[in-house]
Amino acid sequence: MATTKNIVNKNDITIELRDFLIKNKLQRGYASFWFASSVAGFSDINVAPFESYGDRFTPYNWLSKKEWYQKGANFLIADDVEQEEKAIKQFGQPDSTHKIQDKKVLIWKNGIDSL
Numbered sequence: 511m512a513t514t515k516n517i518v519n520k521n522d523i524t525i526e527l528r529d530f531l532i533k534n535k536l537q538r539g540y541a542s543f544w545f546a547s548s549v550a551g552f553s554d555i556n557v558a559p560f561e562s563y564g565d566r567f568t569p570y571n572w573l574s575k576k577e578w579y580q581k582g583a584n585f586l587i588a589d590d591v592e593q594e595e596k597a598i599k600q601f602g603q604p605d606s607t608h609k610i611q612d613k614k615v616l617i618w619k620n621g622i623d624s625l
Contacts, residue, residue, distance in 0.1 A: 523611045524548040527587060530610055531555050536617065539585035540625065542593075543570055545613070549587065558583070560625060562593065566600055569625045582624045588614040 527549045531539070538556045541549060546559035558578035559570035567586075569579045586601070588594040594614050598604070601623065604616040 523613065524551075527610050527613065527615070528553055528555065530608065530615060531585070534617070536585045536615075538581055538583045538621075539587065540567065540583050541587035542589050545587055545589070546570075557587070558625070560586075562596065565596060567596065567625055579624045582621050584619070584621045585615055585617045586622070588616060 524545065527545070528551075531549070532553060532555065536555070539558070540546070540560045541557050543559040543561075546557040549555065550557040556578060559574055560567040561570045562568075569576075586593075586597045588597055589612075594607075594616065597616050601616075601618060605619045606617045608615045608617070
């Protein structure tokens, strides 16, 4: 019988990111479209997708709901240095930053505003 344990590549970055978020009790965050849905799958974590316009992140209004953005977040998964710098400019210095393969998870203990 197929289960997520025997059909998923254990080195998959989405599994590693999800495990990190669960271990650190991070429940609400933002990520690029593909990582938002992949990381949140099979968990109670809410990861809303963002778009990157100019010097700001904005809600990704395709295949998402307004409610996903209304409570704000306490983490953001950055795909690259540009997104990391943009997040710091928009939300302030994170309390901690963690590298997971080629991604960075920026964490704000007191949360960040909604997009």
